[in-house]
Amino acid sequence: MNExxxxxxxxxxxxxxxxxxxxxxxxxxLRLTGPDRNEYVQRQTTNDIRQLQPGRTQVTVLxxxxxxxxxxxxxxxxxxxxxxxxxxxxxPATARYLQRRIFFMxxxxxxxxxxxxxxxxxxxxxxxxVLAALGLAQTPEPGALVTLEAAGVEMRVLGPEPxxxxxWRLLIPVEAAxxxxxxxxxxxxxxxxxxxxxxxxxxxxxxxxxxxxxxAYTPLETGLRAAIAGAKGCYSGQEVIARQINYDxxxxxxxxxxxxxxAASGAVVRVEGRSAGEVTxxxxxPAFGPIALAVMKRPHFEPGTAVTVALEGGDVRGVVCALPxx
Numbered sequence: 001m002n003e004x005x006x007x008x009x010x011x012x013x014x015x016x017x018x019x020x021x022x023x024x025x026x027x028x029x030l031r032l033t034g035p036d037r038n039e040y041v042q043r044q045t046t047n048d049i050r051q052l053q054p055g056r057t058q059v060t061v062l063x064x065x066x067x068x069x070x071x072x073x074x075x076x077x078x079x080x081x082x083x084x085x086x087x088x089x090x091x092p093a094t095a096r097y098l099q100r101r102i103f104f105m106x107x108x109x110x111x112x113x114x115x116x117x118x119x120x121x122x123x124x125x126x127x128x129x130v131l132a133a134l135g136l137a138q139t140p141e142p143g144a145l146v147t148l149e150a151a152g153v154e155m156r157v158l159g160p161e162p163x164x165x166x167x168w169r170l171l172i173p174v175e176a177a178x179x180x181x182x183x184x185x186x187x188x189x190x191x192x193x194x195x196x197x198x199x200x201x202x203x204x205x206x207x208x209x210x211x212x213x214x215x216a217y218t219p220l221e222t223g224l225r226a227a228i229a230g231a232k233g234c235y236s237g238q239e240v241i242a243r244q245i246n247y248d249x250x251x252x253x254x255x256x257x258x259x260x261x262x263a264a265s266g267a268v269v270r271v272e273g274r275s276a277g278e279v280t281x282x283x284x285x286p287a288f289g290p291i292a293l294a295v296m297k298r299p300h301f302e303p304g305t306a307v308t309v310a311l312e313g314g315d316v317r318g319v320v321c322a323l324p325x326x
Contacts, residue, residue, distance in 0.1 A: 012286065015124045015200045016124070021192060024121065028085065028088065029085060030091060030113065031113050036108045045235060046219060046227055047059065055146075058143075060073050060227055063237035067219075069219060072164065072219075074161060120172075120177075131168065133187035136148055140157050141159050145159070154172075156172075203324065207223055211265065212295065230242075254294075256320065257279070261290055262282065262290045264311060265282055271307055278294060278295055
């Protein structure tokens, strides 16, 4: 194991060749109740909730009037409510935002229950074996939702969401979180450090809260096209998104950068001396060396474009590449 692998810990290698788990920091979990809950979400976010089926989940984006990202949700249907996984750290703020937007005729309540639920991502090629050790007979496919008993309580397992998560998302009452961690370890999964998680995320080309998923960008600029129902109207930002789609106005796009030296988030990316984008995430990967995610202006997001990244110590050369790296 080299110095870089040692710093990232065993979790990085397990994510590449075994199984590893990541406990989501500041997990957001809202529950919407009342007979109008689905209609309420329908007019707030980008996807068509009418397509959401029992036993399935759905990704949708809460956008501003200018179509900028306020939050990214994964909807989890329940018998008497609609569960909402928010971006990490966004649960309380999003709950307050939604509560202010309830009209007097809306029969809906928004409850912030973020402190009641622990969330884990389980990833790596051996992750299905760990799920089997927990008692899951069949590994959930992308977008699927399965419930089973684990650690003495009900646990929900969400199938992979390729545009948003690294693996399977596990939802469990917070009081059972430590027991679940122990069982994951017993099943052969290594814990993942924050640095290792970021490296695996960037290698996979996934946007994240505080990096790409912010109000600086629209969903279409950060790889979330699948979370937008093009024929649906009547939500904040819909007109802007429709213009981006219908009139080819998506002038920025998330891209990968292969670099000669490490970069930093926020650094300006230049092409032939002119500003062409911004680094949003930067890591040093044991597999690929210095790499980054950047939101690049058209046409500079095309793979093969030569770039320089402006840093205090001097410019770093690189090239645009397609995502994912891994």
